[in-house]
Amino acid sequence: MEELLSERLGSVSMKGAGAGKNRTLECGKNSVSGAVSQRACVFCGARVVLNPVTDAFHLVHGPVGCASYTWDIRGSLSSGSELYRHSFTTDLQERDVVFGGLPKLEKALERIVEKFHPPVVFIYSTCLVGVIGDDVDSVCRAAEKKHGVRVINVKAPGFAGHKAMGYRLACEALMKILERDPRRTDKPVGINILGDYNLAGEMWIVKDYFRRIGVPVVSGFTGDSTYESIRRSTTAALNVVQCAGSMMYLARLMEDKFDIPFIKASFFGLEDTKSALVHVSELLGDEETRRRAEELSTRGMEKAMRGISPYLPGLAGKKAAIFVGGGFKAVSLIRQFRELGMDTVMVGTQTGQREDYELIESLVNPGTVILDDANPSELETFMREKGADILVGGVKERPLAYKLGVAFCDHNHERKIPLSGFDGAVNFAREINLSVNSPVWEMARRTADPFLDA
Amino acid sequence: MLDQTPKEISERKALRINPCKTCQPVGALYAALGVRRCMPHSHGSQGCVSYHRTFLTRHFKEPAVASSSSFTEGASVFGGGANLRSSVKNIFDVYDPDVIAVHTTCLSETIGDDLNSYIMELEIPDDKLVVHCNTPSYVGSHVNGFANMVAGFIRYLADPRAPKNDKIGVFPGFVNPGDIREYKRILDLFELARVILPDQTGIMDGPMTGVYEMFPEGGTTIDEIRSLGGARQALALGAAASTEPALALKSKCKVESSVLPLPIGVEATDNFLMTLSGLSGRPVPKELEEERGRLIDLMLDANPYFYARKCAIFGDPDTVLGITSLCLELGMIPLYVITGTPGESFTESAKELLSRYGALEGAKVKAAADLFELHQWIKNGRVDLLIGTSYGKQIAKAEDIPFVRAGFPILDRYGHSYHPLVGYRGGLLLAERIADAVMDEMDRKCLDEDLEVVM
CATH class of the missing domain: 3.40.50.1980 (Nitrogenase molybdenum iron protein domain)
Structure with a gap:
């Protein structure tokens, strides 16, 4: 670990190192200036959480870049509107910086309402707007009054913190929808699923399980959601939070405001999926619901094991490295690798919280490296040191893994195959097998001196 | 997406939909990746560089390394000077590049960070360099950012007192490493000595070796950029991406450039080769x-x-x-x-x-x-x-x-x-x-x- 920036020392730990010292990992800090961080900004956090609202008009108020980089990269599927897959921006120019961006924003809103009739407009105010001081809130109020649609300002200047702060802002924006004239009922029924973005249709898998055990899903946040579906959510009896990093805050707000309790759950991996279904059925249903949850899980797991078992011999003993956004996903992945007979030798997250890291620490074997907000050098060092066979991560990590000749599995926005639920667990095993056991890694290992033993 | 575009066209002035451009900094970052042992540095929020690296990685299927000043709320009020100072120190301490190429962002431009004076006040190790260019995201596009960064290298490094040499300067335009390899092959056939700035070959098209190098062996060297000041002429390929560096080289070192379109297609390639023939005094090689x-x-x-x-x-x-x-x-x-x-x-x-x-x-x-x-x-x-x-x-x-x-x-x-x-x-x-x-x-x-x- 001697190559680490001294400021980074607190953000890396190894289970079992410095026995008995029980040092707590530092996390949630701002990135060190000058570091090649993998970490994204406030705008990014807000955008990824809200973007899956399919019939919303997502307008990036700022220069063109932030809209360009986030155009159609989210991977969340829609059963209806495709409006969210466009890239809309005010594309601010020099004169707007000097004279303010509001006239352009007002004109853009006129046009949006007239041509696209969206039920809600999210205005993402980026860095520049944060410093030129556009009073976007007043434009939102005026536009709401004039056009009768919801116009919500998401103040997301990149400098205001890191990605997790953006998640909070997104949750607040969603609360603005819920708080105005909320739908209430004396008899709350069913659940909302929070923190599933319907990547490759994962929300549909989870919704289908609940439908089959007889627990109505009122609304999903925010995968395949609409303005209407979001508004319905206040009539639910329970919030089931999947991606806790992005949605725990909304769950807490909804508990405070609408008395909807929440639980954390994960639908990645067999055990986690089963316990999520059973837990929800216990909380909401009768004996019959619980029985159905057990039965569905038992059958789902049996079927999944039949699907997974052919891959097990090829995966046994392989070593996995994990670098993902949130802590809860990392936890599920550690369990999933264990289900596949694999060891997790490195775990990192971009935005994990202290409680996540404590849980991770309790799950992994001694010697496993745990790190917060890692940079490429750190990832490289530890993947090498630990002899990882596969890295699970997002787009920035893929080429790094490949450069090292290490297999890769995208567990982020670029996945095209659903990985959640029982079927997803089979897909996961298949993905990992396809990556780890491709003959290309053997080829890659021989590139250093390819003609040596030829 | 697919069926939501209405046929009826009405003029739009305030709303951009599905842009055909992105912002200057990503172009600057790509340009800086074409200089040997150079760390591109984004002077702005940490999100910018995260997006730019992702964007380049998605295109090149290669890691794109760059650092960020990681602005906080405080920096955007009081200026990013302190962030730049600690960035530069950290980067040289930990990653040890030969040069840091700083580009600005909409944020640092708007709060009025004066990079010239920040850089003058920096403590830079003797054998190291820091250069910069201004890339306000609200002007032009990534192509302008690319041009500005190449011009930035010239303004800082091209040496007007460099000994006159026989080389020609080549500004390749905003192109792929595959294009630059083709330029090199053609220039070799004319036996023309040259300095190509920037040159991402070996960096953004690196071969599989099983080793990750933060700074692979590729890119224009600092000495080569210095020597551009004594080049006999330069070729600026692609007016949008290469005029800016050509002007910078002329104003700093009095080296003339010919601005040519990118040599794509028969006629543009003919013209390119005729120019090379004129410069080399050789006929167009049979092979070409x-x-x-x-x-x-x-x-x-x-x-x-x-x-x-x-x-x-x-x-x-x-x-x-x-x-x-x-x-x-x-x-x-x-x-x-x-x-x-x-x-x-x-x-x-x-x-x-x-x-x-x-x-x-x-x-x-x-x-x-x-x-x-x-x-x-x-x-x-x-x-x-x-x-x-x-x-x-x-x-x-x-x-x-x-x-x-x-x-x-x-x-x-x-x-x-x-x-x-x-x-x-x-x-x-x-x-x-x-x-x-x-x-x-x-x-x-x-x-x-x-x-x-x-x-």
Whole structure:
């Protein structure tokens, strides 16, 4: 670990190192200036959480870049509107910086309402707007009054913190929808699923399980959601939070405001999926619901094991490295690798919280490296040191893994195959097998001196 | 996405939909990756560099290393000087590059950070360098950012007192490593010594070695950039991306440049080679003449599949002009020619090209355009082929038009960055891709009885 920036020392730990010292990992800090961080900004956090609202008009108020980089990269599927897959921006120019961006924003809103009739407009105010001081809130109020649609300002200047702060802002924006004239009922029924973005249709898998055990899903946040579906959510009896990093805050707000309790759950991996279904059925249903949850899980797991078992011999003993956004996903992945007979030798997250890291620490074997907000050098060092066979991560990590000749599995926005639920667990095993056991890694290992033993 | 573009066109001034450009800093970052042992540094929020690295990684399928000043709320109120100081210290301490190339962002530009004075006040180790350029995201596009960064290297490093040398400077334009390799091969055939700035070969098209190098062996060296000050002449390829560095080199070191279009297609490559012939005092090598012959041969063999076919071309200005030129040579009709980058010199050049081939009438040419508009045009007047970046795929699918990927970025296919569009070889490749797209489409759509192995 001697190559680490001294400021980074607190953000890396190894289970079992410095026995008995029980040092707590530092996390949630701002990135060190000058570091090649993998970490994204406030705008990014807000955008990824809200973007899956399919019939919303997502307008990036700022220069063109932030809209360009986030155009159609989210991977969340829609059963209806495709409006969210466009890239809309005010594309601010020099004169707007000097004279303010509001006239352009007002004109853009006129046009949006007239041509696209969206039920809600999210205005993402980026860095520049944060410093030129556009009073976007007043434009939102005026536009709401004039056009009768919801116009919500998401103040997301990149400098205001890191990605997790953006998640909070997104949750607040969603609360603005819920708080105005909320739908209430004396008899709350069913659940909302929070923190599933319907990547490759994962929300549909989870919704289908609940439908089959007889627990109505009122609304999903925010995968395949609409303005209407979001508004319905206040009539639910329970919030089931999947991606806790992005949605725990909304769950807490909804508990405070609408008395909807929440639980954390994960639908990645067999055990986690089963316990999520059973837990929800216990909380909401009768004996019959619980029985159905057990039965569905038992059958789902049996079927999944039949699907997974052919891959097990090829995966046994392989070593996995994990670098993902949130802590809860990392936890599920550690369990999933264990289900596949694999060891997790490195775990990192971009935005994990202290409680996540404590849980991770309790799950992994001694010697496993745990790190917060890692940079490429750190990832490289530890993947090498630990002899990882596969890295699970997002787009920035893929080429790094490949450069090292290490297999890769995208567990982020670029996945095209659903990985959640029982079927997803089979897909996961298949993905990992396809990556780890491709003959290309053997080829890659021989590139250093390819003609040596030829 | 696919069916939500209305046919009815109405003018938009305040709302950009589906942009055909992105912001300056990513271009600056790409340019800086073409200098040896250089750390590109984004002076702004940490999100910028995260997006830029992702964007470049998606195109090149390579890690794109860059650091960030990681602005906080405080920095955006009090200025980013302290962030830059600690960044520079950390970067040299930990990553040990030879040079840090700082570019600004919309944030640092707007709060008025004065990079010139910040850098003057920095404590920089003796053998290390820090350079910068201004890349306000609210002006121009990534192409301008690229041009500004290359000009920045020249302003800081090109040495007006460098000994006069026999080299020519080459500003390659915003192109792929595959293009730069092709330039090098051609320049070698003319036996011309040169300095190419920037040069991303070996960095953004690195071979698999099993080792991750943060600074692979590639890129223009600092000494080479210094020596540009004594070059006998420079070639600025692609007006949009290379005029700025050419001007910088002239104003600092009095080295003249010829600005040429990107050598895409027959005529532009002819002109490029004639210029090289003039500079080297050698005739065009036989090998290149034969390549030209092979390109013409393919154009001739496949002529029924090119002639009078309408196409739409979009992307970065220099690349689009080059592709338009080749399409005209193939006998195609470029009905819509757009770039997202603002600047009327693009429209003038495009119109000039079109009118030379009698194709101006009925054609639409626009700078600072977007893909929503292009889609609407296509809905109102069909084309047979769409040529451009990955962002065209939705239009192609919605309108059921064959699609040829060319330019930057190509996020959804492999191998593009390895291959040239420039030179006769590039022309051959592009013409082949166009013919393939047209012919594949015919095979897919034709009646069973019309499907034959002979076409």
